[in-house]
Amino acid sequence: MTTKEALYNYSLRMGDNALILGHRLSEWCSKAPIIEEDLALTNVALDMIGRAQAFLKYSAILKNEGQTEDDLAYCRSEKEYHNHLITEQPNGDFAHTIARQLYISIFEYHFFSHLEQSADVEFAAIAAKAVKEVKYHREHAIDWTIRLGDGTAESHKRMQAAINDLWMWTGELFEMDEVDTILLKDGISVDLAPIRDLWKKELDKVLLEAMLVFPEAEYMQSGSRKGIHTENMGHILSEMQYLQRAYPDAKW
Amino acid sequence: MVTLNQQTEQVYNWISDIPDPEIPVITIKDLGMLRNVKFENGNYVVTITPTYTACPAMKMIEDQIIEVLGTHNIHNVKVDLTYTPAWTSDWLSTEAKVKLKKYGIAPPSHSSCTKLFSAEERTVCPRCNSNHTSLISRFGSTACKALYKCDDCKEVFDLFKCH
Ligand SMILES: [Zn+2]
Numbered sequence: 001m002t003t004k005e006a007l008y009n010y011s012l013r014m015g016d017n018a019l020i021l022g023h024r025l026s027e028w029c030s031k032a033p034i035i036e037e038d039l040a041l042t043n044v045a046l047d048m049i050g051r052a053q054a055f056l057k058y059s060a061i062l063k064n065e066g067q068t069e070d071d072l073a074y075c076r077s078e079k080e081y082h083n084h085l086i087t088e089q090p091n092g093d094f095a096h097t098i099a100r101q102l103y104i105s106i107f108e109y110h111f112f113s114h115l116e117q118s119a120d121v122e123f124a125a126i127a128a129k130a131v132k133e134v135k136y137h138r139e140h141a142i143d144w145t146i147r148l149g150d151g152t153a154e155s156h157k158r159m160q161a162a163i164n165d166l167w168m169w170t171g172e173l174f175e176m177d178e179v180d181t182i183l184l185k186d187g188i189s190v191d192l193a194p195i196r197d198l199w200k201k202e203l204d205k206v207l208l209e210a211m212l213v214f215p216e217a218e219y220m221q222s223g224s225r226k227g228i229h230t231e232n233m234g235h236i237l238s239e240m241q242y243l244q245r246a247y248p249d250a251k252w
Numbered sequence: 253m254v255t256l257n258q259q260t261e262q263v264y265n266w267i268s269d270i271p272d273p274e275i276p277v278i279t280i281k282d283l284g285m286l287r288n289v290k291f292e293n294g295n296y297v298v299t300i301t302p303t304y305t306a307c308p309a310m311k312m313i314e315d316q317i318i319e320v321l322g323t324h325n326i327h328n329v330k331v332d333l334t335y336t337p338a339w340t341s342d343w344l345s346t347e348a349k350v351k352l353k354k355y356g357i358a359p360p361s362h363s364s365c366t367k368l369f370s371a372e373e374r375t376v377c378p379r380c381n382s383n384h385t386s387l388i389s390r391f392g393s394t395a396c397k398a399l400y401k402c403d404d405c406k407e408v409f410d411l412f413k414c415h
Contacts, residue, residue, distance in 0.1 A: 036389035036399065043391035050306020054335065125335035129305045132338065132415055136390050 006182040007120065008062040009082070010189055012072070013179075013224075014126075015055030016083035019073055020233075021104065022048030023240050024091060033094055040140055041097070047133040054126045074244035078234055079227035086169035088232045092162065095148055095155070099162035101141035102206065107173045108134045110198045111190055119187040142206050149210025156211065163207070164215050171220025173199075179225075263296050264289040266324055270316050273309040274394050277355040280313055284343025287334060296321070299332045301339050303415070304395040341396075341415045352412055353378045358400065360414040375411050377402035 001009075025045035032038035056069035086104060091097045112134055115127035148159040174196040176184075183189035207214050223229065243250060267289075268281035280286045280300065288299040298317055302310050314331040321329050341360040344352075349359035358378045374383045382404035389399040390413075397410040 036391075039393070039399075040389055040391040043395060046306045046308075046395060047304065048306075050302075050304060054305055121336070125338070126305070128338040129302075129335050133304060136413075140390055 001178055001182060003182060003186065004062065006179045007188065008059055009179045010183055011055050011059040011062060011123070013082045015052050015059055015069075015072070016081050017087055018048045018055065019052035020081070020083040020236060021087040022046075022052055023236055024087065024089075025097075027091055028097065037094075044101070044137050044140070047137070051126065051130050051133075054129070058122050058126070070244075074241050078229055078237060081229070081233065081237075082224050082227060084169070084172050084224050085221060085230055086166060086172070088230060088236055089166060089169060090232060092165075093158060095158040095162040096165065098141055098144045098148065099159070099166045101137060102145050102163075102203070103166060103170050103173070105134055105138040105141045106202050106206075107170075107195070107199050109138045110195045110202075111192075114190045114195065117187075118189070123188065145206055145212070146210040149207070149212040159210065160212050163212055164217075167215035167217055168219055168221045172222040172224060175222055175225060177225050260289045260291055260296065263298070263321065263326065267298065267317050267320050270313065270320060273312045274396075275352070275355070275357065277351045278348045282345050282348035282351065284339060284345075285313070295328045295330045296326060297330045297332055299334050301334050303339050305335075307395060339415070341412065344412075356409060357397065358409060358411040360412050375400055377405060377407065378409055379407050380405040 022045045025041050025048065028038065028041040028045075030038065032041055052073065053069050056072045060067045060069055060072055084104075086100060089096075089100060091100075109131065112127045112131040116124055116131060118124045118127065145159065148155040150156070151159075174192040176192050180189050180192070184191055204214055264286075268279060268286060270280050270286075272278050272280060272283055272285075283303065285300050285303065286298070287301050288297075290297050290299075300310070300313060300317075310333065317331055318329050321327070344359065352359045356378050358375055361375060375385050375387075376383050377385050377400075380402060382402055384403040385400050386403060387398065388401055388408065392399045392410050396413055396415070398413050399408065400411050401408045
């Protein structure tokens with residue numbers, strides 16, 4: 001694999017993570033428990049779509065085959081997506097959405113804080129924007145985790161269940177393959193081993209304050225680096241790509 | 253003779269009054285979104301930067317720049333989007349902050365953005381100037397705002413987030 005191919009794949013992954021999580025979060029529109037949360041979750045979704053657009057646009061430029069960010073978002077098939085499997089997990093109840101946000105936003109905060117130092121100027125620029133936005137996502141997720149975990153018996157039970165249910169998707173956040181290692185040599189990608197330590201440390205602190213038990217299960221599910229998804233992905237794409245498939249090149 | 257610098261400055265001045273589509277009392281220049289105008293390869297290249305990556309107003313601002321310059325018979329215009337340096341609310345002019353407050357939006361109160369919504373941060377109600385205010389939600393009606401309420405006059409108001 002050449003550095004250029006690795007760059008393309010790395011950018012695509014980050015674009016896909018943001019695109020699929022953004023799509024999932026947008027499903028809360030008009031359905032959140034209170035209006036402030038409706039606004040909050042859709043605002044986070046909007047940040048994700050913006051970030052997806054930035055990374056996919058850069059991917060399209062790197063590929064240099066005349067594609068646009070929209071082509072990449074709407075015209076690929078399931079196996080060509082490389083989003084972390086956690087991003088495609090269903091919203092579940094509010095606690096599950098918050099647990100997913102907690103795992104991802106703490107990871108993204110540390111990840112983008114490091115990517116801001118990337119030798120690739122475009123990655124560094126998008127990361128600098130992303131980290132400012134992720135700060136808000138992270139505070140939002142931490143606040144709710146503590147509020148629900150240290151809340152009523154029912155909210156505590158649900159929050160703990162959500163933390164446990166989503167745990168097996170978190171290992172993948174720190175997986176590194178050829179793409180990561182090629183770029184690491186040139187100071188472009190982020191070394192995920194120290195990010196894992198930062199993530200665990202912060203998560204441990206939050207869960208403790210929220211009166212929640214840190215999950216112990218060791219089994220971790222992965223697949224996204226190879227384009228292998230859970231059954232959820234097909235459903236997401238069928239909805240997300242419907243318009244583009246039914247009316248190719250439709251204009252706003 | 254009109255120099256190239258004077259021309260780009262004139263272009264800059266013509267577009268600097270374009271209002272932000274979501275907060276029409278402040279302009280794209282007030283906000284710090286208008287970064288630069290230069291003349292390159294026969295085109296006026298206008299560089300703008302989004303407040304938030306997904307700022308939905310970018311396309312509209314681009315269209316307005318082209319439209320405004322069109323009325324001055326300038327059609328060789330290119331609008332470039334840049335992410336660097338990343339936009340910060342520190343770029344809001346003092347004048348813009350006054351305009352925001354008058355419009356009912358609390359301007360960002362401090363310039364360092366390390367502590368978001370910390371207890372020591374005082375958000376002043378733009379209506380009655382009370383600092384007995386509390387945060388309702390970090391996320392408001394647009395990406396750049398948070399929702400607060402005033403414990404004295406009881407009004408709900410937006411805070412332009414420190415970013
Ligand atoms: Zn007041």
